[in-house]
Amino acid sequence: MDLTTPQGLRGLLVLCLDGRRKRTPAKLASVMPPYMVKALQEHAPDVAAARAAARQAQLAADRAQRAYVKKLEAWIRTPGTTVEAIDLLAVKG
Numbered sequence: 001m002d003l004t005t006p007q008g009l010r011g012l013l014v015l016c017l018d019g020r021r022k023r024t025p026a027k028l029a030s031v032m033p034p035y036m037v038k039a040l041q042e043h044a045p046d047v048a049a050a051r052a053a054a055r056q057a058q059l060a061a062d063r064a065q066r067a068y069v070k071k072l073e074a075w076i077r078t079p080g081t082t083v084e085a086i087d088l089l090a091v092k093g
Contacts, residue, residue: 003039012036 001015002008013036016028023031029051032040041048075081 003035006043009036009039009043 001012003012013028017023017025037048037051040051071087
């Protein structure tokens with residue numbers, strides 16, 4: 001497949017979705033190899049920008065989840081502690 005044109009990239013992506021190993025668009029997005037992502041950036045910069053925004057949002061969500069888990073553990077293990085005190089402990093430690 002020729003990935004130097006939008007039509008070639010689309011053709012390959014259609015094969016990835018509808019070929020012998022059918023994939024959902026969500027699955028394809030999660031397993032797309034770097035060379036396809038590079039071609040996508042070249043031929044569909046708006047789609048590539050949406051991918052980058054989604055990755056940044058996922059990283060932020062992961063950080064928020066870790067912060068929540070730390071606060072939950074601190075609250076569980078330190079009876080009588082307020083959220084404000086937990087925040088202060090997190091800053092210090």
